[in-house]
Amino acid sequence: MLALCLVSGVSVSVQACLARILGDMQQVDTVIRHSLSSQVPLINQISEYIIHSGGKRLRPALVLMAGDLAGGVQPQHHQLAAIIEFIHTATLLHDDVVDASELRRGKSTANHVYGNPASVLVGDFLYSRAFQMMVKLQNMRVMEVLADATNIISEGEVLQLLNVRNIGVSEQEYLQVIHFKTAKLFEAATRLGAIQCQASSAEENALATYGMHLGTAFQLIDDVLDLTGDSDKIGKTLGNDLAEGKVTLPMLYAMQQAPEAQSHLIKQALLQGQVAQLDAVLEILHAVKAFDYVRSVAEQEAQRACEALQGFVHTPAKQALLDLAHCSVHRQQ
Numbered sequence: 001m002l003a004l005c006l007v008s009g010v011s012v013s014v015q016a017c018l019a020r021i022l023g024d025m026q027q028v029d030t031v032i033r034h035s036l037s038s039q040v041p042l043i044n045q046i047s048e049y050i051i052h053s054g055g056k057r058l059r060p061a062l063v064l065m066a067g068d069l070a071g072g073v074q075p076q077h078h079q080l081a082a083i084i085e086f087i088h089t090a091t092l093l094h095d096d097v098v099d100a101s102e103l104r105r106g107k108s109t110a111n112h113v114y115g116n117p118a119s120v121l122v123g124d125f126l127y128s129r130a131f132q133m134m135v136k137l138q139n140m141r142v143m144e145v146l147a148d149a150t151n152i153i154s155e156g157e158v159l160q161l162l163n164v165r166n167i168g169v170s171e172q173e174y175l176q177v178i179h180f181k182t183a184k185l186f187e188a189a190t191r192l193g194a195i196q197c198q199a200s201s202a203e204e205n206a207l208a209t210y211g212m213h214l215g216t217a218f219q220l221i222d223d224v225l226d227l228t229g230d231s232d233k234i235g236k237t238l239g240n241d242l243a244e245g246k247v248t249l250p251m252l253y254a255m256q257q258a259p260e261a262q263s264h265l266i267k268q269a270l271l272q273g274q275v276a277q278l279d280a281v282l283e284i285l286h287a288v289k290a291f292d293y294v295r296s297v298a299e300q301e302a303q304r305a306c307e308a309l310q311g312f313v314h315t316p317a318k319q320a321l322l323d324l325a326h327c328s329v330h331r332q333q
Contacts, residue, residue, distance in 0.1 A: 014056060014331060017324040020316060021064040024073050024081075028060050031082040035129060046110050046122040050089050053107050058218075059189045060085040065324070066193025066207045068317040069309075079133055080142065080192045086130040087150060088185060091157070093123035098161065099244050103237055141195055149188035156180025165245035167255065167267045174249055178219045179212065186215030206308045210321065213305035218328045220298040223248035224291050227282060229333065239278040245270050249297065250290040251281070257288040295329065302329045 018025065036047045060081035067077040095101070096109040097116045103109060111119040127150070134143050160177045163169050190211030194204040226241045227250060241248050247270060255263045262284045269277040285291060302325040312318050 014058070014324065014327045017320050017327055018061050018065075020320050021061060021068060021073065024064045024078065025057065025061060027075075027078045028057075028064070028081040028085070031078050032085060035082055035086070035133060038125065042114075042118060043122055043125050046114055046118060047126065049113070050093065050110050050122075051085070053104070057085065059088050059185055062186060062189040062211060062214075063193045065317065065321055066190040066211070067197055068193075069312060069315070069321060070194040070199040070203055070207065071197035074196060076137060076196050077193060079137060080196060081189075083130045083133050083146065084185065084189050084192070086126045086133075087146070087153075090123040090126040090130070091153060091185075093119045093126070095157070097123075098157070099240075101240070139195070142192060145188055145191055145195065149184050152180050152184045156182070156184065160246070163247060165247075165271050167247060167270055169247050169252065171249065171252060174247065174252060175216070178216050182219040183212045183215030186218070187212040190214075202311065206311055209308040210305045210325075213301045213308065214325055214328055217298040217301035217305065217325070220249060220294055220301065221329060221331060223250060224294050224298075225333070227278075227285065228291060239275045242269060242278060242281065243273045243275045245273055249294045250285055253293050254281075254285045254288050254290040257290070258284050262287075298329045302326060 032051055036044065036051065038044050038047070063081040063084055064073050064077055067073045092104065093110055096104060097111045097119050100111075101109050102112040109119075110122070130146070134146055156177055156179070159173075160181055163173065163177060187208045188211070191204055191208040194207045199207070223241065226248070227238060229238065242251070251266055251270065255266050258266070265277065266281055266284060268274065269281050305325040306322050309318055309321060
């Protein structure tokens with residue numbers, strides 16, 4: 001019942017969900033610009049290129065939205081949101097090098113423009129700058145959460161690497177990668193928003209649970225859009241996951257449900273990175289309703305996110321988070 005995540009039954013955009021914290025997001029942008037400063041010109045150049053190349057800024061927004069619900073946004077939330085954005089950007093820089101990606105958010109990736117060595121090293125700079133900012137907050141709980149999150153994200157990245165072209169991966173193993181690589185930073189963002197407000201343990205855990213399920217739903221829909229989206233809207237070439245041999249849930253489901261010959265075709269396309277087979281693969285995925293299945297799993301995750309907030313009094317801040325859970329499933333980019 002995703003009705004829980006709707007306003008009067010009407011779906012709203014991600015931008016509308018974030019409207020309450022727009023002014024605070026502008027403060028976060030100020031912190032980001034100030035914190036990017038380095039004595040090394042190339043670091044400034046690449047950092048500016050990545051940070052200001054678009055994107056939803058959803059993870060830092062979640063720090064603010066969780067803080068808004070847990071007691072009100074404070075100046076420290078702006079710092080925490082910037083830290084989360086730096087960590088996320090560092091992972092993108094490293095991911096694009098590992099995946100040899102050339103396009104992200106409709107622009108050439110930093111590794112394509114500046115080369116792999118520079119991208120990896122600037123990613124390291126962003127990680128270390130994030131930890132410098134953490135120390136200045138002088139909050140051991142914040143450091144614990146972010147240290148654990150970055151470690152788990154790294155484990156997720158290695159797990160994903162091990163699963164490349166692994167056509168025997170299970171749905172449980174696939175979801176574990178999502179929980180580690182993507183959902184963990186969503187969870188950390190919402191948990192930090194609560195911690196800064198000195199929320200109760202129950203409230204902190206509820207917001208962390210919300211973030212984890214939201215992040216899972218978000219990645220599931222990303223995997224659908226990689227195959228079915230509008231390349232202009234999602235800012236990358238369709239079929240990237242297929243080309244890279246990433247066995248995402250739509251393809252995993254189809255391999256299990258399709259007749260043997262069609263399942264074999266998908267397996268070979270994944271093993272050999274045959275983007276030329278994308279149309280044939282899509283035909284099979286549509287035939288077995290793989291995308292419907294993945295969307296249903298994403299809807300269950302979004303509903304769990306909504307249910308995690310049941311203990312909070314209903315306020316506009318809570319409604320914004322409920323709406324965001326709905327938007328994560330029904331977005332087109």
